[in-house]
Amino acid sequence: MAPHSLSFATALGRVHLAWTPEGICALRFLDGIPQEEAKAAPMWVLNAVRRLGAHLAGTPQNLSDIPLDLAGLTPFQRRVAEVLRGTQPGQTLSYGEVALLAGRPGAARAVGQAVKANPILILVPCHRVVAANGPGGWSAFGTPERKARLLELESLTAD
Numbered sequence: 001m002a003p004h005s006l007s008f009a010t011a012l013g014r015v016h017l018a019w020t021p022e023g024i025c026a027l028r029f030l031d032g033i034p035q036e037e038a039k040a041a042p043m044w045v046l047n048a049v050r051r052l053g054a055h056l057a058g059t060p061q062n063l064s065d066i067p068l069d070l071a072g073l074t075p076f077q078r079r080v081a082e083v084l085r086g087t088q089p090g091q092t093l094s095y096g097e098v099a100l101l102a103g104r105p106g107a108a109r110a111v112g113q114a115v116k117a118n119p120i121l122i123l124v125p126c127h128r129v130v131a132a133n134g135p136g137g138w139s140a141f142g143t144p145e146r147k148a149r150l151l152e153l154e155s156l157t158a159d
Helices: 043-056 075-085 095-101 108-116 144-158
Strands: 004-008 015-020 023-029
Touching: 004 043, 015 043, 023 043, 075 095, 075 108, 095 108
Parallel strands: none
Antiparallel strands: 004 015, 015 023
């Protein structure tokens, strides 16, 4: 079954969200991508949209219980996603630390590729992965400022 999708405005920009009956399978910012009109969605998706909007507007939300559909990921990408979903708001890990937790010590570059390919931004919190020498860039969200803003929002939750 093909995923359903919608887009919606947030404080950090327009977001595209796609879902299957199993859960959300894609979440990304729409920088430079034509937006689509919002379509009817099940209540659990509308609830996720509401919570994401509130979170990105500065009212931190626990997003860890929103169901995901990770079927399109490789086994290693799924393991990285599980590690990241297990991190706490405000917590950051280096690529090497994620590799170790994913059971692949020394696979920091592979973690980098898995993070870069992450189709479910925010809900698989790849913004929590930082370079060993600092925050690093963030091509997935378009700008390093978005990464910094998400980490700032999460530090409000962690306090």
